[in-house]
Amino acid sequence: MLACCFRRDPCGLLCMVLTYMSVSYADYVILGHILLPVYSNSIWCPLHAVVFNLLIFMVLACHLRAVCSDPGVVPLPDTAIDFSDLRSGTSRKDDRENDWTVCNRCETYRPPRAHHCRICQRCIRRMDHHCPWINNCVGEMNQKYFIQFLFYTGFASLYAIGLVVVTWLWQVTEKNESMTEEVNLHLTNAQLAHRIILLIEAVLFGLFVSIVFYDQIVSIITDETPIEQKRSKLLKDYQR
Template sequence: MLYADYVVIEWMVLPSFTDSLWGAFHVLAFNSVLFLAFLAHLRAMITDPGIVPMHKNNELTKVRVLPMSDDDYSDESDTDVFLKKPSFVGEDWSLCTKCESFRPPRAHHCRICRRCIRKMDHHCPWVNNCVGEFNQKHFLQFIFYVGILSAYAIGLIITSWVYHDHYGVTGAKGPYGERAQHTKVIHTICLTIESALFGLFVLAVACDQLQAIFNEETVVESVVRRGAGRIRRRPAKSKYELLREVCGPGHWSLWVLPCTSLTAERDFVHFPIDLKNMNV
């Protein structure tokens, strides 16, 4: 994105809008979107995606995991796991034998983070973090701004060549000759390819994310459902309500600002020090 910022300003905007306020406008607008993209990326990277905390009590409870088949009750097929069960764990919570913790509904284990993540969608190498309940909003904002930057850059490329001045700074008959125009052509090709690739990629990711939100089913849940041969259930909530769950209860115009997080409003998973274990 820094390369795109350099090409847009130095080779597209300034040579084409030297004596116009449109040059300052495009520079300010493009860099504002770029700043929001970096901020959204930072928030998606450092925000807790919804890691299910592990209980630190030293007292252990022996849990027996029964075999899958009802007609097999041999001791060899049983699995003994030593876990700690806090008193608030409900019947709809599941047991993760990998990180040895109880997790709320729709939480899944990430093999890279080695922890269970609430409403885990996938582990994204772009942000070096899982995309889960608390940072999916920032991930959506990041791909949204990258898409805007890609479309904006292509629009400025077209505009700069429409108003290209052969006697200007980057013109063949300008002060720097044909070398400047050839350099602009090379930057144009590189930026067009970069913008097209990033734009198409984030468009595909955005469609995938919105489909997961509107279907009320993460990528992990979709894979599990298809593997079990089950039919996807129809969401009981409207699309607007589902978006509010991801982006927050504020006005929809505030959903594009990477300034707030859902963690403080929904973080009900905690382990008080004085919790007592209960037998499973």
């Protein structure tokens, strides 16, 4: 299952590498440039380190589940199905339910709400969208892992923003007497650059996952995937 669900899409693979690099960088800055220099003699250092790394672990675990899980791929028939009468337009009483459709690309019947993904090259049950960040479709079977991934990424981003802002304010108000001015200035410059980059990264990722998380929740509440929302909008526009 793992091998067959892994897409060889260059964009998806690039996004996955970017995800792992961003997460690793955030962990490096939090530990090496915020917690250790600022809270080295305090209980807050191991406490924040454990909580942040726990969040990172959950982000990566949910990401891996979303990447490797079967989104709900419609199985292909063992033998080719003859659709010649459907193509020629001659009516044939189908013994399946009316909302089952035929996928011309997969050449098979697909259940209601299944859609064909051009990147996965298969029909996916209750397909939401193809997400390059997980290099997989978001469908009936892996949507919960995708939502968990968004939730923990949003939470980790918020936590990182909080740590950067709080330690920054704390450093401005507190004087660290154990360091000479020269060393302190050098560390401050290095910390400043990393903190600004981390802040930008956390704000961008945080905003992005919040928007996608909101869309996912709306999709669940209304029981309508983005593809179905587009279709019903087109249908309404057409009927006007």
